[in-house]
Amino acid sequence: MAREKIYLEEVFPSPFMQHWLIFRKTPVAMIGFACFIFLTILAVFTPVLAPYSPIDGNINMLLLPPAWHDDGNVSFLLGTDELGRDMLSRLMYGSSLTFGLSFVIVIVSLVIGVVIGSLSALTTGIKSSFLNHFLDVILSIPSLLLAIIIVAIIGPSVSNTVGAIILVLIPQFVHVTRYAVKEEFRKDYVLASKLDGASSFRILYYSIFPNIVDRIMSQATLAQSAAILDIATLGFLGLGAQIPLPEWGAILANGLDLFYIAPWTVYLPGLSILFAVVSTNLVGEGIRHALKLRKES
Amino acid sequence: MLIFTLRRLSLFTFTMLLLTILSFSLSFLFPGDSVINLSGEVNATAAQLVELNLEYKTDQNIVIQYFSYLSHVLTGDLGLSMASQSLITHEIAILLPATVELSLVALLIAMFFGIPLGFFAAIRHNKRSDNIILSVAMIGYSIPVFWLGLLAILLFSINLGWLPSAGKISLLFEIESITGIQFFDILLSDSPYKWQAFRDASAHILLPACVVAIAPATIFIRLSRTSMIEVLQTNYIKAAKAKGLSFKQIIIRHAIRNSLIKIIRHVGLQFANLVTIAMVTEVIFSWPGIGRWLIESISQRDYTAIQNGLLLLSCFIFIVHILIDFIYAALNPLARDN
Amino acid sequence: MNLLDIRNLTIELKTTNQNILAVDRVSLSMKEGEVRGLVGESGSGKSLIAQAIIGVLDDKWHVHADRFHWRGVDLLRLSFEERKALLSKDIAMIFQEPMACLDPTTTIGEQLSEAISSKQLSGFFWQKQKQRTSAIIKLLHKVGIKKHTECIKSYPHQLTEALCQRVMIAIALARRPILLIADEPTAAMESVNQGQIFRLLSSLNQLKNMSILLISHDLENITHWANTITVMYSGQFVEAGTTEQISKKPLHPYTKALVDSSPKSNLQLPPKSRLTTLPGSIPILQHLPIGCRLGPRCPRAQQACVKAPNVTSFHGHKVSCHFPMKEIR
Numbered sequence: 009m010a011r012e013k014i015y016l017e018e019v020f021p022s023p024f025m026q027h028w029l030i031f032r033k034t035p036v037a038m039i040g041f042a043c044f045i046f047l048t049i050l051a052v053f054t055p056v057l058a059p060y061s062p063i064d065g066n067i068n069m070l071l072l073p074p075a076w077h078d079d080g081n082v083s084f085l086l087g088t089d090e091l092g093r094d095m096l097s098r099l100m101y102g103s104s105l106t107f108g109l110s111f112v113i114v115i116v117s118l119v120i121g122v123v124i125g126s127l128s129a130l131t132t133g134i135k136s137s138f139l140n141h142f143l144d145v146i147l148s149i150p151s152l153l154l155a156i157i158i159v160a161i162i163g164p165s166v167s168n169t170v171g172a173i174i175l176v177l178i179p180q181f182v183h184v185t186r187y188a189v190k191e192e193f194r195k196d197y198v199l200a201s202k203l204d205g206a207s208s209f210r211i212l213y214y215s216i217f218p219n220i221v222d223r224i225m226s227q228a229t230l231a232q233s234a235a236i237l238d239i240a241t242l243g244f245l246g247l248g249a250q251i252p253l254p255e256w257g258a259i260l261a262n263g264l265d266l267f268y269i270a271p272w273t274v275y276l277p278g279l280s281i282l283f284a285v286v287s288t289n290l291v292g293e294g295i296r297h298a299l300k301l302r303k304e305s
Numbered sequence: 306m307l308i309f310t311l312r313r314l315s316l317f318t319f320t321m322l323l324l325t326i327l328s329f330s331l332s333f334l335f336p337g338d339s340v341i342n343l344s345g346e347v348n349a350t351a352a353q354l355v356e357l358n359l360e361y362k363t364d365q366n367i368v369i370q371y372f373s374y375l376s377h378v379l380t381g382d383l384g385l386s387m388a389s390q391s392l393i394t395h396e397i398a399i400l401l402p403a404t405v406e407l408s409l410v411a412l413l414i415a416m417f418f419g420i421p422l423g424f425f426a427a428i429r430h431n432k433r434s435d436n437i438i439l440s441v442a443m444i445g446y447s448i449p450v451f452w453l454g455l456l457a458i459l460l461f462s463i464n465l466g467w468l469p470s471a472g473k474i475s476l477l478f479e480i481e482s483i484t485g486i487q488f489f490d491i492l493l494s495d496s497p498y499k500w501q502a503f504r505d506a507s508a509h510i511l512l513p514a515c516v517v518a519i520a521p522a523t524i525f526i527r528l529s530r531t532s533m534i535e536v537l538q539t540n541y542i543k544a545a546k547a548k549g550l551s552f553k554q555i556i557i558r559h560a561i562r563n564s565l566i567k568i569i570r571h572v573g574l575q576f577a578n579l580v581t582i583a584m585v586t587e588v589i590f591s592w593p594g595i596g597r598w599l600i601e602s603i604s605q606r607d608y609t610a611i612q613n614g615l616l617l618l619s620c621f622i623f624i625v626h627i628l629i630d631f632i633y634a635a636l637n638p639l640a641r642d643n
Numbered sequence: 644m645n646l647l648d649i650r651n652l653t654i655e656l657k658t659t660n661q662n663i664l665a666v667d668r669v670s671l672s673m674k675e676g677e678v679r680g681l682v683g684e685s686g687s688g689k690s691l692i693a694q695a696i697i698g699v700l701d702d703k704w705h706v707h708a709d710r711f712h713w714r715g716v717d718l719l720r721l722s723f724e725e726r727k728a729l730l731s732k733d734i735a736m737i738f739q740e741p742m743a744c745l746d747p748t749t750t751i752g753e754q755l756s757e758a759i760s761s762k763q764l765s766g767f768f769w770q771k772q773k774q775r776t777s778a779i780i781k782l783l784h785k786v787g788i789k790k791h792t793e794c795i796k797s798y799p800h801q802l803t804e805a806l807c808q809r810v811m812i813a814i815a816l817a818r819r820p821i822l823l824i825a826d827e828p829t830a831a832m833e834s835v836n837q838g839q840i841f842r843l844l845s846s847l848n849q850l851k852n853m854s855i856l857l858i859s860h861d862l863e864n865i866t867h868w869a870n871t872i873t874v875m876y877s878g879q880f881v882e883a884g885t886t887e888q889i890s891k892k893p894l895h896p897y898t899k900a901l902v903d904s905s906p907k908s909n910l911q912l913p914p915k916s917r918l919t920t921l922p923g924s925i926p927i928l929q930h931l932p933i934g935c936r937l938g939p940r941c942p943r944a945q946q947a948c949v950k951a952p953n954v955t956s957f958h959g960h961k962v963s964c965h966f967p968m969k970e971i972r
Contacts, residue, residue, distance in 0.1 A: 145320045148574075148626055149619055150581035160603045160611050161334050237449055241585060244451050245600055260452065267455070268463075278452035285447035293443070544744035546699045548758055548814060549731035558757070559746045566748060 023302065027222060030298040037297065040290020047284055050100055051108035058097040059083075062254040065092030071270050087272050089263065095272065098254040099280050105255040106243075107284050109170055110235035114228050117174045121181020122224060126216075128182065129189035130208050143186075146179045155238055159247045166255070169248040173238050177231050184227045188220040222299050229292030233285045240281050256281050309634055313627055320623050328616040329374050335608040378616070386602070386610045393613050397595060401621065403473060404594035406487055408576065408583050410510055411517035415579075416572060419522035423529030424561065430534055439530075442523040450582050454516045454589040461512055468512045471591040474505055513590040517583050521575050528571050532564040539563075573629030577622045646822060646854055647673040647696070650710035654691050654878075656703060656928075663928050665704070666691055667936075669880040670954065670961075671873060673822065676852045678845070680869035680886075682862050682901070686925045688878040689858045690739075693824045697736050698727050714821075735815035736824040740831050741807035745799035751810055752795035755779045758817040782813040786843060805836035812843065823847070824856045841868050863905040866890045874898050877925050877936040879951070884960035894960065894967040896943050897921070935965070943968075 021029065031037050050057070060066075066088070073079050074087040074095075086095035128139050146154075151173075158172035189212070192198055201211050242248035243257025251258070256277040263273025360373070377384075386393050426438040462470035473487055487510075491502045536542065537560060545555050584596025591597070595618060602610035654666040666688040673679050683689045695706045711718045713733070718726050738744045745754060756775050783791040786809040799807055808828055815823055825844060829837040845868055847853050859865050865872060866886050873883040874897065882895040893899040900921040902908060909918055923940040932938050934949040941948070947965045954963045 141316060141319055142323075144316070145323055145623075148320075148577060148623060150577045150622075152581045153584070153618070156600070156603065157611075157615055161331060233447065240449050241451060244449075245585070245588065246604060257449075257451075260455075264455070267459070271459075274452075274455060278449060278456075281449045281452065282444075282447055285449075286444065289443055289447050540738065540740065540743040541746045543694075543699055544736075544738055544811070545746070547697050547731075547736045547738075549818065550757065554757075559749070562748050563746065 023218070024221070026302050027295070027298040030301050031294050034294050034297060037290060037294025040287045040294060043283065043287035044291050047103055047107050047287065048111070051104040051111070054100045054104050058100045060094040060097040062093060062098045062101040063252050065089075066094075067092050071266070073270070074272050074276075086276055087270070089259075089270070089273050090266055093254075095276055098259060099256070099276060102254040102256045102259060102277070102280065103284070105166070105249060105253060106236055106239050106257070106281070109166070110232050110239060113170055113173050113177065113235045113239075114232045117177040117231065118181055118224065118228055120174075121178045122185045124178070125182040125185025126189050126212055129186045129193070130212075143179055143183055147183060151176045151180075151234060152238055152241060155242060156245075156247065159242060164242075164247040164250065166249045166253060169239060169242050172242075173235050176238075177235065180231060181224070181227060184223060185220070188223050189216055192216045192219055222295065226292060226295050226299065229288055229295060233288040233292070236281065236285050236288065310631075313630060317623070317627055321620065324616055324619050324623075325375055325378065326371070328612050329371050331612045331615075332374075332608070335612075337608065378613075384609045384613065386607055393610060396598065396610075397614065397617055400593060400595040400598050401617070403487070403592065404580065404583055404587070404596055407510065407514060407517065407587070407592060407594060408579050410514040411583065412521070412572075412576065412579055414514055414518040415522040415525055415575075418518075419525030420529045420565075420568070420572075422522075423526040424533050424556075424564065426526065427530045427533035427537065427564075428556065430537075435530075438526065442526045445519045445523040448519070450516065450520060450585050451589055453519065454513070454586050457512055457516050458589070469509050470512065473509055473593060474502065513583075513586050513592055516590075517579060517586045520582055521579050524575060524578075525568075525572065528568045529564060532567040533560060535567075536560050536563045570629070570633050573633070574626065576625050576629070580618070580622060645672050645712070646675050646677075646714060647671065648710060648712040649696075649708055652692065652695065652706070652708040652711070654688070654695055654700075655705050655707075657705060663931070664878060665928065666695075666878045667951070669875065669878075670883075673854055673856065675821075675854055676848065677871060678848050678855045678857060678869045680865035680872040681856060681858045681875065682860065682865055682872060683875035683881075684860055684877075684925050686877065686927075687875045689875055690826050693736060693826050693856065693858055696730070697734055697824065698723075698730055732818065733821045734824065735818055735820035735822075736826065737808065737811045737815050737828050739827045740804070741811045741828075742799050742802070742804055744811060745807060747799055750796060750798055751802070752779060755782065755795070755810070755814060755817065758814045778817075782817055783810075785816060786810075786813045787839075788813075803836075804831050805839065808832070808836075808840055809843070812840075812847075816847070820853065822854045822856065824858070826858045827860070828857075829859075837864075844868070862890075862901045863907060874901070877931065879936050880954065880961075880963050881937075882960075882962045882964075888960045892960075894957070894962040894969055895964045896941050896968065897937050899968060935963075 031041075070088065070092045071090055072081055072084050072088045075082045075085050077087075084094050084096070086099065088094055089098070128136070131139070154176045155169070155172045158175060159168055162168045162171070193216070198211055198215055201215050206214075239248060239255065240257035240260075243255040244261045246258075246261060249255035249258045251262075259277040260274055260281075263270065263277070267274055381394055384393055385391065386396060389396070422438055422442075426435045429435045458470045461468045487506050488503070491499060491506060542555060542560060545559060546552075550558075580596075583594065584599065586592065587594040587597040588600055595614065599611065599614045599618070601607075602614065649669075649671045651668040651670060652666060653664060653668055656663045656665055669688075669692060671679075671681075671692070681689045681692070691700070691704070694700045695704070700706065708719065713729065716729065718729070721729070745751070756779060759775055759778050779795065780791045783794060788794050788806070788809055794802070794806070794810070802810070812823075812828075823844070828844075829840050832840070841864075844855055844857070848855050857865060857869055862872075862874075866889070869886055871883070871885050872889045874881040874889070874895070876897050882889065882893065882898045889898060890902060893902050900919070903919045904921075912918070921940055921942075926932060926936060926939070934951050935941070935944075938944045938948045943966050945966065952963050952965045954961050955967070956962075957969065
């Protein structure tokens, strides 16, 4: 049989490809990634996929238990709540709210945070130490507390929640970017570019960014899991999505009154939140694992 | 050490300034008259309103208004809560110790379980028990705390009936609140039912503290595991092995001490995170703490309470941070020049 | 009788795609009271051999040998624990950066007293404490530290590198070893301190008849202090013999290149001419040449060098080369 490759070629993949190859070899990370993709597809295509509307209820089918129970009905796979709304559809629409919004939040705060962070890493002196202190202060207040406060000011609603969490996550990205850029600036290859006469902006764009992308990605997954939990917590506390929006935390708060007769209205949204956060964390762990392995080899 | 203290003091004053400016500006950002937001007198008559305006100097420019607010805060007058019309300082004085109590107990539980588990996972690095501990830690980290609290109530209070699910102590016991911290109060009071009260209070705090402790415990597991793995790969551990010490001796005498030093600082910094989780847990377990009060005030639109409660809570967290920095620098001379 | 007799020691690293032989069939033997130098560039595997002898290698390295005798006892037949017990009693090791090898959070005194096993002391509890302190002071005096009270109370970061190295030697001496392995003990020091440490080691060898395995990359330094020398390259055995034989009549091209590159042999060169070196650099672990690993760089390499050479011996001067330079000189 003829062999295609006669000469053993040395393949030198780029750092990003190296990370991806290591990531692909970790089964747990791939499972998390698959779940992540599944949730994203769900979030985007819910209006097409969901069997029922999340808002209109069927009066004849109040408080049906899930289909595997004796009293359950197979056309309402996960049961219904007290207004006859199908749990499955509500959860699917909720995924676009809780999960999809968290995605948007992370992207927006990532862009803003990285820009501010890299620009501020270039400054030195009083401005830099002022920023340092300012960041320290903001980072010492826990993110949930800040989000609660911002929502308290501008009033509870979903869009306000999104804005609040974006504002809260930006300092984290600024801190990570700033630290990473400052660290890279101390390295010799940046010095070499500087000696060649490159402007700061050029150094940032061509030399430093490709090397800190992975750290920023790892922070992005952490931020996303925090964002999912924050959206859900705010929804639960009544400060986020208002009735009748099917955000997972709000569904949970709704089911609280009927906990004993209809426990599935509490179990199921909690499980979905857990599922989303675990898959995000698995992807994040995979990225960090790939980072560590690549650094070692 | 002197320079370190000065830097920390300057950071402290800077932060306090920032926090008070933030809280002051909140009174303008909230809807309604800013004076009413500052003082909380919702039912003020016209004459009282004029008096208030004079007190808070609303006719002059904003800097002077800020300073008058500052002077009010420093003298301890934080206004009245709009909902209950009682002095905010009073309410906070009762509620804050309860939150502190819950957070401290949770911190202790998290440290007690998290750190040894992390060390154990690091010693069995890359073996089965390491992976199991890591997966359990990851799930613990991902569970939304309010859901966990509800499940815990369902399992332990309702199904098994082992632990109570609400409040600080059973209503049968009348304990005078002297320090505000339940356990000290029980020990200081002269009620004949001291030990039963103590047992009852412990039963009440156990479930909420455990629920609060789970997320920080997983963070501690991860922290101590990383630190111990790092320490085990250092040269001096290798040299100690070459010295002929047994593995157990190495761990106990050298590795644990070095790993603990690395993580103690982070442990202290988790306190802020813990207080936030405690706030949400208080709502579920009806624990009379500042978190529940703050969240209720938000739903009731009690702006004075939100403003000043926020100020005090952030102040408190920041003071704890600085204290921990101090203690750490006092114990470890190498950290002073940071 | 040979103190240490190792034949064909191989240390390999099993990675996912390949088996990397970091040390490939190296033989080493030592007699009592001998100072042997183990010379090689960094990356030649000499530290690995030392760590394999004393048993502190990680689990990822696999160690095989045809023969591994210590004072006549065949160590390959013993279990890991027995081997460790036997070796830790008689062999001690000092490392490269002494300050990093001391626990930064314990005082020197505590670390020294850990090294003194309680079997050497006798008497009751309080007597043992006093004996321990006096033993520590004696050890510190033996390595030349006069101000023992200050030293005992201080932490490693408060001492200099040379002082830390002396403390490490003191810790090593506490067990009264028969063999001391010194893994590049002076790599992090200035030459004045280097001389002091070597003098200390040499005096220990002469006064207490303690054998020393001196690992270094500096051939010229080693020829001054060692009786016999073993040269390694990239994990393979190159040459072994007395100092006289190696420095005056090197048989292997690599040894000859090493000897030629020292400043002393370059004194006769005309000004502004190139110093004699061997072109190229040591191969990395992922791309080791087959057969004799010096092949790509060796000026005398020929077709036969793709097979690893066997060890031939000329009057106790062992060399591992297909074309040793025995005709010249």
